Amino acid sequence: MERHFDIELxxxxxxxxxxxxxxxxxxxxxxxxxxxxxxxxxxxxFKQIFEVERKxxxxxxxxxxxxxxxxxxxxxxxxDLRLIVAIIKMNSDLERMGDQxxxxxxxxxxxxxxxxxxxxxxxxxxxxxxxxxVRGALDCFINRDGEMARKILALDxxxxxxxxxxxxxxxxxxxxxxENIEHGFNVIFIARNLERIGDxxxxxxxxxxxxxxxxxxxxxxxxxx
Amino acid sequence: xxxxxxxxxxxxxxxxxxxxxxxxDLRFEKNSVTAIIGPSGCGKSTYIRCLNRLHEEVPGAxxxxxxxxxxxxxxxxxxxxxxxxxxxxxxxxxxxxxxSLSIFDNVCVGLKLSGVRKSSVLKEVVETxxxxxxxxxxxxxxxxxxxxxxxxxxQQRLCIARTLAVEPTVLLMDEPTSALDPISTAKIEExxxxxxxxxxxxxxxxxxxxxxxxxxxxxxxxxxxxxxxDDTSRLFTAPKQEQTERYITGRFG
Ligand SMILES: Nc1ncnc2c1ncn2[C@@H]1O[C@H](COP(=O)(O)OP(=O)(O)OP(=O)(O)O)[C@@H](O)[C@H]1O
Ligand SMILES: [Mg+2]
Numbered sequence: 001m002e003r004h005f006d007i008e009l010x011x012x013x014x015x016x017x018x019x020x021x022x023x024x025x026x027x028x029x030x031x032x033x034x035x036x037x038x039x040x041x042x043x044x045x046f047k048q049i050f051e052v053e054r055k056x057x058x059x060x061x062x063x064x065x066x067x068x069x070x071x072x073x074x075x076x077x078x079x080d081l082r083l084i085v086a087i088i089k090m091n092s093d094l095e096r097m098g099d100q101x102x103x104x105x106x107x108x109x110x111x112x113x114x115x116x117x118x119x120x121x122x123x124x125x126x127x128x129x130x131x132x133x134v135r136g137a138l139d140c141f142i143n144r145d146g147e148m149a150r151k152i153l154a155l156d157x158x159x160x161x162x163x164x165x166x167x168x169x170x171x172x173x174x175x176x177x178x179e180n181i182e183h184g185f186n187v188i189f190i191a192r193n194l195e196r197i198g199d200x201x202x203x204x205x206x207x208x209x210x211x212x213x214x215x216x217x218x219x220x221x222x223x224x225x
Numbered sequence: 226x227x228x229x230x231x232x233x234x235x236x237x238x239x240x241x242x243x244x245x246x247x248x249x250d251l252r253f254e255k256n257s258v259t260a261i262i263g264p265s266g267c268g269k270s271t272y273i274r275c276l277n278r279l280h281e282e283v284p285g286a287x288x289x290x291x292x293x294x295x296x297x298x299x300x301x302x303x304x305x306x307x308x309x310x311x312x313x314x315x316x317x318x319x320x321x322x323x324x325s326l327s328i329f330d331n332v333c334v335g336l337k338l339s340g341v342r343k344s345s346v347l348k349e350v351v352e353t354x355x356x357x358x359x360x361x362x363x364x365x366x367x368x369x370x371x372x373x374x375x376x377x378x379x380q381q382r383l384c385i386a387r388t389l390a391v392e393p394t395v396l397l398m399d400e401p402t403s404a405l406d407p408i409s410t411a412k413i414e415e416x417x418x419x420x421x422x423x424x425x426x427x428x429x430x431x432x433x434x435x436x437x438x439x440x441x442x443x444x445x446x447x448x449x450x451x452x453x454x455d456d457t458s459r460l461f462t463a464p465k466q467e468q469t470e471r472y473i474t475g476r477f478g
Contacts, residue, residue: 001476075434077461077473214463 005074009083012066016087016094019059020138023094023101026052027134027197030104031127034120034190039112046105056098063091079211086211090141093200093207097134100193100200107193111186118183122169123190126162130194130201133159137204146212149205153217159198166191230255230425231276231294231313231395238268238275238288245271247449248290253395258417258426260436260457263446264477269429272446273397276427277313278306294394311335314388318400320380322372322387328364331372331383335391350390357423358386359416378409385416389424396420398428402435414439433473437461445469 026049033045067088070076076084111120133155140149167188174184206218231253238246245268253259261269274280275288278299291298299309322331330337332351341347351368355361360382364375372383381401388396398417402410417426417439430436436443437457444454445466453460453469464470471477 003475005475077433077437078464078470080474081462 005070005076005080008070008074009080012063012070012084012087015059015063015066016091017138017142019056019063019091019094020141022052022056022059023098024131024134024138026056026098026101027131030101030108030193031124031131033105033108034127035124037112037117037119042108042112046109049101049105053098053102056095060091060095063087067091079214082211082214086207089207090204093203097197097200100197104190104193107186107189111183111190114180114183114186116180118180120187120190122162122166123187123194126159126166126191126194129155129159129162130197133198133201137201137208140205140208144208144212146209149208149212150217152205153202156198156202159195163191163195227257228255229253231292231427232296233272233276234291234293236272236275236288236290236292238271238280238286240283240287241285245449246275246288249446249449249451251444251451251454253425253427254442255425256421256423257442258421258428258440260440260443261427261429261446262431262433262436262443262472263452264472265431267446268449269446270399273315273399273427273429276395276397277310277315278304279310279315281306311339311391312393313395313397314391314393315397315399316381316384316388316401318403320377320384320404322375322380322383324371324373326372327369328372328375328383329368332386332390335387339391351386354386354390355383357389357420358382359412359419360386376409378405378412381405381409381413382416385413385420389420393424396424396426398426400429400431403431410435433461445472447472 029045029049029052033042033049036042036045067084070084074080108120111118133152136148136152136155139145140152170184170187174181209215209217229252233249233251236246236249237244247268249272251259261273263269271280276292280286280288288300290300292300294309294312298304323334326334329351332354333341333347336347336350352361355364360379363379364370364383372380375383381404385396385401402413405413414435417428420426428436428440440457442454443457443460445452445460445464445468447468453464453466455465460469461473464473
């Protein structure tokens, strides 16, 4: 039996997917900006990120409004309740991912202006991993796939490793090239921004599992609701 | 787990050749509130009416299995049903004050019937019970008015006071707020939470939010069977049984 409420839940889900689409786009632009190495191309990506940012902010508010309305008017229970709670949390993670994309834009803009020119290959690799993880977490939500969500969580370790590698390489490099300290800072900032995006994708995958099964797998898991 | 005060074992009950309750095992912990939910006709009323032996008053009714109050089986001929109903009181869907009695007499009628005459005792019990039922302030100046002159919500609290006056151990409530407006309903819900300090409460309700708000444990019945029994917070957020999920999210049928 389809309830009227199912239609409203579906439309809420679609709103979140729309929000997720903007954020994913924004992260993609950020990674492309890192990859471009060309201040002109990067400049276009930054503009695009700022444009998407406005849509992200609007969608962030729209999704929250829709959730509050459904909670108040439908007083949902069980799976319905878990879905809405998960959406509220995912919405806030997505918004922060969007903010990190903006930070990447600022940091790489500064980086690309520095002399002498440097490449950011490690960051490009890390950026691609982060994109894969974000895509994966969102697919789990769209397909209601809790099993895949658990697998996506493992990607976060590899992202953390990438960040550690970049940090330690930078440390070694800066010992011999202390004059490039500003380059170093920007690379470290960007690695940190990317890592945070991975953390938010982790939260989203965990929320997907909660929405589907009611199980709380955060912080090593076990105790559910 | 804390002390179990009331328990049913393989409780079967019905009318003629209809089994309305098909072998239910449930335990009620002392000073807890247990909600019983389930679709119309699933046997909720039949079940709780077995708990204080009201079920047997219906012509053609039968039951088997055990109802244990403090570990003692209260079914059977050797146990006086009237004494049981004093220890296990009941409040019904429609408030049913005695039409010819004043507010005062409605509350103490049970005590009077059991021989208490002393007016100071009666006065004290009436006041304590009305206070416990959160009705005292509204009626203290008109105790001689007829019970039926009160509003529906007040009448329901009067019935609760009447039940409390004989100091029951268990209070059964069968959809006690289904005929009440939201304010009266909220008062009864507050009252339930206060009362569990002194009694153990079993409440049948069709209102999921009410069950969620006031009960510690919830039992879901379907066609005379117990489908799921769990902590209320668990049952309403992540029920284990598909049928429970479908019922509480309104997908039944
Ligand atoms: N006095 C009676 N004589 C015959 N059958 C009865 C009697 N009372 C109830 N029944 C039947 O027993 C079954 C259980 O009824 P019961 O009143 O216990 O359901 P319920 O869960 O309390 O329903 P509701 O939510 O509508 O109050 C139903 O099939 C009902 O028709
Ligand atoms: Mg009933």
